[in-house]
Amino acid sequence: MRLLIWFSFLAISLSHELPSTFQKCPRKGPNFSQCSVKAVENAVRQLTRPIKEVGLPVIDPLEVPSMTIAPGNGPTKFQQNYKNMKVWGYSKGQFSKFDFDFGQKTVTLDVLFPELVFEFEYDFNGTILVLPFQGHGPGVAIFEKIKYFFDFWLEEYTRGGRKYYRVVRNRLVMEPELIKFKFDNLFNGDKELGDKINQVFNDNSKEVFGDVKSSYEEAFGQIFTNIFNRLLARVSIVDLFE
Ligand SMILES: *[C@@H]1O[C@H](CO)[C@@H](O)[C@H](O)[C@H]1NC(C)=O
Numbered sequence: 001m002r003l004l005i006w007f008s009f010l011a012i013s014l015s016h017e018l019p020s021t022f023q024k025c026p027r028k029g030p031n032f033s034q035c036s037v038k039a040v041e042n043a044v045r046q047l048t049r050p051i052k053e054v055g056l057p058v059i060d061p062l063e064v065p066s067m068t069i070a071p072g073n074g075p076t077k078f079q080q081n082y083k084n085m086k087v088w089g090y091s092k093g094q095f096s097k098f099d100f101d102f103g104q105k106t107v108t109l110d111v112l113f114p115e116l117v118f119e120f121e122y123d124f125n126g127t128i129l130v131l132p133f134q135g136h137g138p139g140v141a142i143f144e145k146i147k148y149f150f151d152f153w154l155e156e157y158t159r160g161g162r163k164y165y166r167v168v169r170n171r172l173v174m175e176p177e178l179i180k181f182k183f184d185n186l187f188n189g190d191k192e193l194g195d196k197i198n199q200v201f202n203d204n205s206k207e208v209f210g211d212v213k214s215s216y217e218e219a220f221g222q223i224f225t226n227i228f229n230r231l232l233a234r235v236s237i238v239d240l241f242e
């Protein structure tokens with residue numbers, strides 16, 4: 001047991017290099033931002049498999065064991081319980097902005113995902129646009145042309161004589177263009193009622209998502225912050241850049 005603790009301490013306390021397949025950018029170069037946009041996009045493309053040495057998990061599909069979204073204040077008066085969620089499409093992000101402000105210690109990222117597909121088991125009970133409904137079973141939500149705008153606030157600290165960053169605060173804003181839902185087994189499989197509620201979800205998808213958008217932004221902002229922090233805890237600042 002003691003040996004195990006010692007080994008895991010060693011694993012995190014050693015500084016790691018970025019994987020050789022990751023592109024590095026000259027921090028003081030004239031085109032740092034353009035270079036970083038490409039480097040981040042290229043790194044994200046590789047995360048269809050884990051890169052254990054720098055703590056990065058698979059993000060396509062991204063696995064979320066469970067998630068609870070509180071009821072909204074508008075049309076969605078029901079708690080959204082999800083289990084075994086898998087999100088497909090995060091490795092296909094098209095980055096348009098990567099600003100690293102070394103003075104303010106902030107990172108700003110804009111990325112467009114052509115399509116994100118969320119597969120899950122859901123458990124809902126409440127009202128949608130005043131219509132009572134309930135159900136549990138498999139479901140899917142598809143977001144087309146969805147933009148994520150990230151802000152990360154960093155803090156610098158020293159470990160073993162080396163300087164590292166960690167994210168201490170984040171903000172995520174999501175802007176989807178088109179949303180489609182399909183919830184199977186609503187009303188214990190009553191097809192007529194289930195089809196009707198699915199229709200209500202799809203006819204009002206913008207309003208439905210808008211009502212709980214901030215909860216999703218908080219949840220996924222935290223998930224991506226945790227992933228970013230896993231990398232930052234292993235690769236010291238000087239090793240992040242050329
Ligand atoms: C930097 O970017 C500018 C404008 O995009 C380009 O003209 C220039 O060749 C680039 N310089 C380097 C060193 O890549």
Ligand SMILES: *[C@@H]1O[C@H](CO)[C@@H](O)[C@H](O)[C@H]1NC(C)=O
Nearest residue numbers: 124125126133134135136188
């Ligand atoms: C849904 O919620 C209502 C009101 O809280 C409750 O009476 C009902 O039993 C619930 N139905 C299911 C299937 O959980």
